[in-house]
Structure formats: structure tokens, C-alpha cells
Amino acid sequence: MQALLKEILEEVRPLIGRGKVADYIPALGDVPGSQLGIAVYSNEGELFCAGDAHTAFSVQSISKVFSLVQAIGHSGEDIWQRLGHEPSGQPFNSLVQLEFERGRPRNPFINAGALVICDINQSRFAAPVLSMRDFVRRLAGNPEIAVDNRVVDSEYQHRARNAAAAYLMQSFGNFHNDVETVLRNYFSYCALRMNCIDLARAFCFLANDGFCLHSGEQILSSRQTKQVNAIMATSGLYDEAGNFAYRVGLPGKSGVGGGIVAVVPGRFSVCVWSPELNAAGNSLVGMAALELLSQRIGWSVF
Amino acid sequence: MQALLKEILEEVRPLIGRGKVADYIPALGDVPGSQLGIAVYSNEGELFCAGDAHTAFSVQSISKVFSLVQAIGHSGEDIWQRLGHEPSGQPFNSLVQLEFERGRPRNPFINAGALVICDINQSRFAAPVLSMRDFVRRLAGNPEIAVDNRVVDSEYQHRARNAAAAYLMQSFGNFHNDVETVLRNYFSYCALRMNCIDLARAFCFLANDGFCLHSGEQILSSRQTKQVNAIMATSGLYDEAGNFAYRVGLPGKSGVGGGIVAVVPGRFSVCVWSPELNAAGNSLVGMAALELLSQRIGWSVF
Amino acid sequence: MQALLKEILEEVRPLIGRGKVADYIPALGDVPGSQLGIAVYSNEGELFCAGDAHTAFSVQSISKVFSLVQAIGHSGEDIWQRLGHEPSGQPFNSLVQLEFERGRPRNPFINAGALVICDINQSRFAAPVLSMRDFVRRLAGNPEIAVDNRVVDSEYQHRARNAAAAYLMQSFGNFHNDVETVLRNYFSYCALRMNCIDLARAFCFLANDGFCLHSGEQILSSRQTKQVNAIMATSGLYDEAGNFAYRVGLPGKSGVGGGIVAVVPGRFSVCVWSPELNAAGNSLVGMAALELLSQRIGWSVF
Amino acid sequence: MQALLKEILEEVRPLIGRGKVADYIPALGDVPGSQLGIAVYSNEGELFCAGDAHTAFSVQSISKVFSLVQAIGHSGEDIWQRLGHEPSGQPFNSLVQLEFERGRPRNPFINAGALVICDINQSRFAAPVLSMRDFVRRLAGNPEIAVDNRVVDSEYQHRARNAAAAYLMQSFGNFHNDVETVLRNYFSYCALRMNCIDLARAFCFLANDGFCLHSGEQILSSRQTKQVNAIMATSGLYDEAGNFAYRVGLPGKSGVGGGIVAVVPGRFSVCVWSPELNAAGNSLVGMAALELLSQRIGWSVF
Secondary structure, three states, X not given: OXXXXXXXXXXXXXXXXXXXXXXXXXXXXXXXXXXXXXXXXXXXXXXXXXXXXXXXXXXXXXXXXXXXXXXXXXXXXXXHHOOOOOOOOOOOOOOHHHHHOOOOOOOXXXXXXXXHHHHHHHHHOOOHHHHHHHHHHHHHOOOOOEEOHXXXXXXXXXXXXXXXXXXXXXXXXXXXXXXXXHHHHHHHHHOEEEXXXXXXXXXXXXXXXXXXXXXXXXXXXXXXXXXXXXXXXXXXXXXXXXXXXXXXXXXXXXXXXXXXXXXXXXXXXXXXXXXXXXXOOOEHHHHHHHHHHHHHHXXXXX | OHHHHHHHHHHHHHHXXXXXXXXXXXXXXXXXXXXXXXXXXEOOOXXXXXXXXXXXXXXXXXXXXXXXXXXXXXXXXXXXXXXOXXXXXXXXXXXXXXXXXXXXXXXXXXXXXXXXXHHHHHHHOOOHHHHHHHHHHHHHOOOOOEEOHHHHHHHHHXXXXXXXXXXXXXXXXXXXXXXXXXXXXXXXXXOEEEOHHHHHHHOHHHHOOOEEOOOOEEOOOHHHHHHHHHHHHHHOOHHHHHHHHHHOOOOEEEOOOOEEEEEEOOOEEXXXXXXXXXXXXXXXXXXXXXXXXHHHHOOOOO | OHHHHXXXXXXXXXXXXXXXXXXXXXXXXXXXXXXXXXEEEEOOOOEEEEEOOXXXXXXXXXXHXXXXXXXXXXXXXXXXXXXXXXOOOOOOOOOHHHXXXXXXXXXXXXXXXHHHHHHHHHHHOOOHHXXXXXXXXXXXXXXXXXXXXXXXXXXXXXOHHHHHXXXXXXXXXXXXXXXXXXXXXXXXXXXXXXXXXXXXXXXXXXXXXXXXXXXOEEOOXXXXXXXXHHHHHHHOOHXXXXXXXXXXXXXXXXXXXXXXXXXXXXXXXXXXXXXXXOOOOOEHHHHHHXXXXXXXXXXXXX | OHHHHHHXXXXXXXXXXXXXXXXXXXXXXXXXXXXXXXXXXXXXXXXXXXXXXXXXXXXXXXXXXXXXXXXHHHHHHHHHHOOOOOOOOOOOOOOHHHHHOOOOOOOOOOHHHHHHHHHXXXXXXXXXXXXXXXHHHHHHOOOOOEEOHHHHHHHHHOOHHHHHHHHHHHHOOOOOOOHHHHHHHHHHHHOEEEOHHHHHHHOHHHHOOOEEOOOOEEOOOHHHHHHHHHHHHHHOOHHHHHHHHHHOOOOEEEOOOOEEEEEEOOOEEEEEEOOEEOOOOOEHHHHHHHHHHHHHHOOOOO
16 A cells, blocks of 8 residues: 555656645745645554655645534534535535525535534534644544644635625524634634644544544444535535546545545545645645545445 | 335335425326335346336436436547536526536536437437437346337427527537437437336446446446446435435435436445425435435445 | 717717627628717607718617517506516526526516517517518608518527527416517517618607607607616616616617617607627617717706 | 695505515614605705605615715716626625625625725725715705614624625725724614605705705716716616616615605705515605606606
8 A cells, every 4th residue: 555655646746736726825825835645544543654644734624524523423413404415516615505595505515514513513612623623633643733823813814705604694594603703713623734644544433434443432423424424425525526526436525725535434544635726626636646546446435 | 135125115105195296297297106116136136126116107317327328338538528527506407507607517417417418419329219218228128118208298398498408508509419309309218118127227237337237238337337326426316416425325316207226336226216206306205215225234335 | 960970970980990790690790890870860850860870780689679669569567477677687698587587587678588578479460570570660761671581590590599598488487489480580670670860760759758750650658658768778788778877878779780779858869870899799889979979968867 | 846745645655554664673673664754855945845754764775875976076987996887686785796796796776885885985084974974964954964873783783794795895805994894884874864854955966967055065076966866777776776767767766764865857856755665675655656756747757
């Protein structure tokens, strides 16, 4: 596996330069685009990695899975009163559907849906950001994982589009806490810094019927695990979810920091990272690496 | 398995009466809503069935898979010049997205996408309806399968919405043949009459890396098979694809005749049929039966 | 007045070359773009003209006023069961609003609305095209006015977008006659050939409380006349109606043949023609000429 | 005139009870729905009134005209860099068009457009609310006119939908000042309390080529006056502007407090007030009164 990972990184490395590092905030735009790392973690606890797998990056939207899992943990099926689990067919930050569907986001992986999840968590936790950080530290087995406050501040200053979504949902009665507070927490989740190894380990429970091997915790039931994977499979990669299913065939979640996690149910969790994004906002080289990996090992669930 | 199928049918039978038989044309509206059948076909060629598995019904949108497979067969990746493989996030017959995206349908399982696929097949086959019928007969191993011309005529008289979609695509240059001819052929595919056993057998190649056991044909390559399954998983159940993934966890395709097919990769193909539909246009009892079946046997790919 | 018209034509003539002649069909694209004419007709029957006022051109969407007036004539307020009289806020050929509003066009001057009006007229007249032609001949006092069948055939071949609109309305039950027949008649109205003088005379009744001076006919009641002018003022220039009100301040109607008619209630009817169009599909030089004219004489109704 | 106004109020009074007082905030919902007043002010300075013309009410969106006039006063044509003057074809608070058109509102009379105008005024005035209040006092010739702070507070608490619009525009770079500050000022303008007489007098300059008789000020140039009236005519009554032109035929502006002002260019300014609204958010009885008045005196500009 180790050899295969190295081989694949070399194969996709020539694609570096074809994408574009997210630059809507300086803290992201500063990241050198040529970095490339991968980590694979097996249900037996074996770890394989290659390239810049030890370099931490901003997880961004990958954190939407963590907050969803937390919300399912304390509220279960009740959360679907507030949002759906259907693909949106719209860009991740669109308000159009939100207005037509009266403030109910399509799924937890578009921004509006993740904001509702944060609003749900806000009502449950006294200190939502600390709860989240500690949860992720346990999942990854790494007590050093931290929030990058420089990124939080920068995101908050550029909060306009997300603020619009939150206020629009509030106008329909689907937002219960103070908008500015929830936005700040939402940006804190996005600003978690983790590396490929952290993320592969943190997602291992989704490949293992909800059980996290190194922490020894049952994070979700087996059925809930399948459900989270199903939502990742249909809505995890913005408006490229169909293409990811077509090319890679695995549940996955991407972030504009350039990370993509994928789950091979019953076998592996994977994280690939390369900061340059394609037009849909997903790591261009990361997609290519996962496609090759999935084909070589026959990982597609389909 | 046989016993399990019977048991499941009995469990879901009380739901009959909660849905509504499609009645936009009399030929469909006449079908008694209380019918319920299921068939499971294994990669080893074993057949299990229960209920009204021998009663033929109108396959309707399930035929969209057959026409897609034919188009991939002769044109391969080229077809994606003309349409996408992303979930649409819109009702199956919406023209809104089609206008915004300049006549390019999101995927082959919404009506507009299936019409483009029919247009592609029209350019390839001298007798597209006969080709399709014969292809389906071979897949199902049943030379009796036929098109119900009463349904075709009735659909054609109610063609307005589909005609609008086809002409809109033509206005963007994404429709090459005579609209009325292609519409008539499209309705002929939808009007194929098959029973649960026929459909379970006809879909077996999608569970078997593209190989159809009883005909001995390699219908698609292994990779193409995964791709078709991926599209079914993200777009196969109208605007309820996310919910089907969440509840059932399998690639599937439904039709307003009340049939739903599902694929358990590497193991089984399934068809359940019950004519009453839910609000999203999918068989209400069929969904429930597949959910139970998937849970009991642990079939979810996620 | 005659001198003023000449002066204004010279002032705007330098703008020729900045617009673009409609070229979606060859019969329109062939027209030399440098032509420019104007005619003003007073309620006292005086005619003033300048430039190419005697050259006939394709009236195109200006005919939508004639068919609306015919429909009001025989059906009165009943027509508003089938369409509205609100500005659409969308391009003239958009289907988006038509789908959201279940097949009811916003007003009679977008294509969908004009098609519904033609459908209404089709149900009333044995020979709708002849009725229309004779009506326009009487209004203009010119028995030579004719339909250009070369344009009709060409438009019919490029009917896809309008066919899509008509079928979409049919799918909602808001289209009663054969789509292809009504489309053909609709294109015949658009293909009327008239010159600036014909059009200024044909619109004189709208400046004169519904009374056509030269034919001696009361075409509409005084109240209906104000209503037609109101619809022209809010919806007469595609998605530039607000700008026309802002710059010119008169009820008006444009066509992609480059003609614009305007009504000075109680005083004059005007037609200006110059084939080059701006981005909104209105005559670029014609708009400028009407703006100058309106300012110089203080014609704005506001 | 006095007699006619009384007569018309009696004719429309039976319609009271068919509309619904705005109740999205208590301060508006408390207003008794049966009130009805009207005032007409001539360019010669004569005042005619009937019914509850002396009772003050919340002007709400009628204030959008005052802020537009202020903005034109200091910035002239430059404001059209930031918004349009086309009818929107959408409800007054829709974000859909705002997203599609990248944060540029269609016109100054939908909420988003009025917010941009407030943002422009915010950049110009040290104390925008005081400037506005004093401007309106001068226009109406009434130094008692004041802002109802109970309404301001209540609107601010229900600001979610307007906040969403402002943040969405900010995300596109079309909002320059602090959102919360501008929102508060916007609500202060809306919360001006004036009666029919105040409003008829305050709008007299729009009937009089920009000259305010009692203050002796030239508020706008003659040309700017026509332009403001044109925008009122095409966009002044939410998504019922076309209907208002059709039925009344005058430039007008309505507010959810139940007031409607109308301008008879060269002759009169009018204000009618009745708190019950129709489905489009305009005073139901007020519309009927203006329609009768316009027909009886032949006021339609068309």
C-alpha cells in the first residue's frame, strides 16, 4: 500500500499548477499550492502515508461531517425536522433554493445546512467550539489539534454570504440562536488545523460501523454510520457529488483547504490533500489521486 | 431468502392505501393499487420471488437505464458532451435548470436527460424501438417482452411537458433529430411491459461487473458498470435519491408504474413493484420493502 | 416638426454601427443596418416623417399589440383569465417564470403571452392570419400591407424556443389549439411588412381614445385604450421597459426588426426604425431618437 | 373635489373587511383596519380631503421615494452604478434575483434597492435619519413629523429578511457601510408617522416639475422629476405595478402601513390610506379609491 500511495502521488503530481488555491481570505491564499499528501488508515489500525501527510492544513468544510455526527449523537433523527438529506443541485452557497424551500436547507453539507447543524449544536452545548475540538481530538487521537484563530477572524470578516444565509433561515423561523455567535463558531470548526493522518484516523469510525478503534468509542450506531456515508456519497462534494461517485465511487467530503476524505466501508478511511482547487471547489489533484487509488484497488462501492 | 421476501411483503402490505396510483394517463390509472410483488436474482443465477412477481407492469422510467446502457455501449464517454451525471435537485420534469444551463440536462434519469439519450440512440439505430426491445428481451431472457401501444398512444397525447423539454434543448442545439419521432420512441421505451422477475434478471449485469449470466454477454465493462451504478445511486429516484441512499443504501431506479429496481453490487439484483406512489413519484410500499430488505440482510453499500 | 425630425435623425445617426442586426434567421440578418427612418402622426391627421420612413421592414413583436387589441375586441376582460398584465422581470423568451407560475404568462408582450393571445384568437377566427392582416390594413389605411412568407418559413424552422413555451403552457392546460398551427400564425403576424408611416398611422387610435381617424372606427373604448397603453408602458420593451419609461416616458412597443412605436396620449403616434439592436433586443438608434424627441418636445407622460 | 372625495370614500367603504392589516410586527398589527382617509393637493396649493385624512400612520415603503430623491439630489445619475430602474417581476423581499444578478437590485423600490439607497445616503450624511426627517418635514411643511421608535425597534427585531438581503449584497461588494447601522436607519425612515395631508403635500413637487410650492424649493430638476415618476409607474407597487398602471394609470408608491401616494403630473398629488392590505401588500380599499378617482376625473396619464 505504501508503495502504491507513493506511485499514485507521482502519477498525479504533474497536474499541480492546473488548479487554483482558494484565495478569498489571505490565510488560505498563502498556502503553497504544490503540496501533496495522502494517508490511508485500515480498520485493523494500520496507517499508510506518502508525501506531505504530516503537514497540517485548514479542514474547512470537512468539519461539516464532525458537526453533523455530533448533532446526530445528541439529537438523532430529530435533526431532519430542520434540514434534508437530498443533493441540492446548486452551488454550495446559493440562497435560491433556500428561499424557494422556505429556509430549509437541502442537506448538512451545503453551507446553509451546516449552519443549521451549528445552530442545533449551539442549543445543546455550553461551549460548542471546545466540545467540537475535543471531539475531533479524540477521534483523531491527537490532543494537539487546534483552531487557527487567524483563519477564524479572517473568515468572520468575510462572513457576508454566510450571514445572508443564516438571516434568511432566521426569517423563516429555522435559526434559533444569535446569528453572529453561531457564525463565529461555524468558522471555528472550519478553521481546525489537521493533517492527512489526523483526518484519516478521525474518519475511521465511518469505515468501521461507527466504532473508533483507537479511542475505543462507538461514535454512531451501524445504521447511523451507513446514513452519514450515504449523505456524503450523494452530497459530499458540493455540486460535483455525482462526478465523485462516477469517478471514485466512495462516500467523501471535501474542503476548500484542499483536503478530501473518503470512506471505504468495512475497510479503510483515506485523506488526500493538495491545496489547488478545480472549478467546483474541490482539490483538483486530490480528486485525481482518489480516482486512481479507487480504480487500482477496486474500492468503488458500486 | 424466499421466506424473508414473503415476510417483508406481509410487513409492508398494511401501507397499501397510503399512496396514489399514477393517473395522468388512463392506461396507468386503471392498474389496481393493491398489487405487490418482489423478485431477487443472485449472481449465481438463483431466483427468489414473492407476491405478484409474475404480473407485468409498465416499466416507465426504469427504461431510462436500458437506453443509457445502449448509448454507453455505442458511444462511450462521448455522451457526456451532451448531458451531465450530477443530481439535479429539481423535479424530474423541470425546465428551469435546463434553461439556466443552456439546454444541457443534469443527468440521464431526469426526463430531459433521457430524451437526449433517446436522441443519441436515434442517430445510431435504424429502428431504435426494435433495438431497445430486443436488447431488453436478451437482458431479461424473455422473448415475450413487448411494448404496450395503448400506453404509447396515451403518453403521446399527453406529451406536452416532454415536448417542451425537447424543443427547449433543440433551441440550444442539443437535440438533433425530429422531436416528435424521438418523443414517440421515448414513450415506447417507457411502455415496455415487464414483471418483477424480468426486471431483476435484466438488471443482473449491473450486479455482476457488466456480465449477463443467462445471455452470456458482457454488456458493459466493469468500470462502466460501476459508473452506471454510481449515477443510479445519486440520481435514480427523482428528487428522492438522497433519501433512497439514506434509507436503502443501494443504486436504484424507479418508474411511475410503481416498479423499483435496485442493485447489490457483486451479489444481487432486485425488483419490487407496487403501483401506489408517494409524493416524490416513487412506489411507497416498494421503498418500504427495499428499506426492510436492505436492513435485514445488511445490503447497504455504505 | 418635420425639421425637428430631420435634426434628430442627424444627431443619432453617428450611433449606427454600435448595435447589431438580429441574425437568428437569414431573412432578418440580410437587412442593411444603416437604415434609419421616423414618422409622427398627429391626432389631427398630420403626418411628419424623415429618413427611411417609406421603407418597409418586419414588424416582429410590434404585432403583439395588434393581436392583443383584436383579443380585447372580441373577448374583453376575459383574456386576463389566461395571462397577466405585470412586467415579467425576465428575458422575453424565458420559460422559468412560466414554469413557476404554472403556465400563465406574465403579460401579452413576452412571447409566451403573445402565444396565448394567438391561441385565444385562433379559437375565435376562422382565418386568423387573414383577419389580422385585414385589421392592420384598415388601421394603417394601406391595403398593400402583406405577410412576408419567406420570414414565416424561416421563423417556423427556428420555432424551437417558442414551441417549448407553447407546449409548456399546454401541459398546464393553458393552450387550447394545435401548437404547430398557432405557432405558424404567430410567425405570420410577426412577419407583417410595414414602414414607419404605416405603423405611426396604425397606432394612432391609441393616442386618440381608441378612435382611428382615417378609418373612422372606434377600435377600443377610451378605458381599454388607456389599459393597452398602460401595459405597453410597463411591459412593452422586453426587459428594458423601466429604462424606456425612464428615458422616453411614453407607452411603446419594439420589435427585433428594429422598429419601435410610441404613443403620446391625446396627441401623437410615432414610429422610429433602425435595424441595429442593443443588448436588450431594442433598436439602439431608435431608443436614442425617441429619447431626444421626447425631451425636446416634453412628451413624457410623467 | 371635496364632494367627490367623500362620495368615493363612501363607495369603497364596503370593501373594508376584505383585506388584512399587516401584522408581522405588533406596532402595525394594532392599527384599526376600518380607517380610511384621502387628501388631494393641487399644483395651485389647494388642499382637499375626506375621512381620516388627519390621522397619522406609518409610511413604511413610501419613504423609499424620499430616500431615492435625497440620493438623486447629492449623487445624480451615479446611483445607477449600484442598482437598476427596471421592474423586478419578483416579490419585494426576494433574494433570488439578487443572487442571479450578483447583488445588484433591480430598482430602488424593492427592499434590496432601498437598502442600497440607504447605504449610499449613509456614506454622504453624518446623521442620515435626522437629514431624512428634516427633509420630509420641509417637503410636507410640517415640523411635527417624527419617527416612531417603537416601530423602529420592532422592525429591527424582525430584521432577518432585510439583513439577509444586505449581507448578500455585501458579499458581492455592493454594500459599503455597517449592515446593522444601515438597517436601523432604513427602519427609521419606514417608521416616519405622517397623515394623508402630510404625504399629499410632501409629494407635490413630483406633480410640479420638481418644485415644492410651500417650501419654495426646487427639489429635483424637471427631467429628474419625470424619471422618479417613471420609476414609480413601473415599480412603485411591488409586484402589482402593472395592475396599478392598468387600473389607475398614475405613478404611485404604496407602503404596508396602508398608504398609497399617487402623482397626477402637472396637476395634483394624492394620498389615500386604509390599513387593510390585499395579497400583493397594497391597501385594498386604497387601490379601489384611486381607481374610481382616476376614472371619474380622467387622470390616467395613458
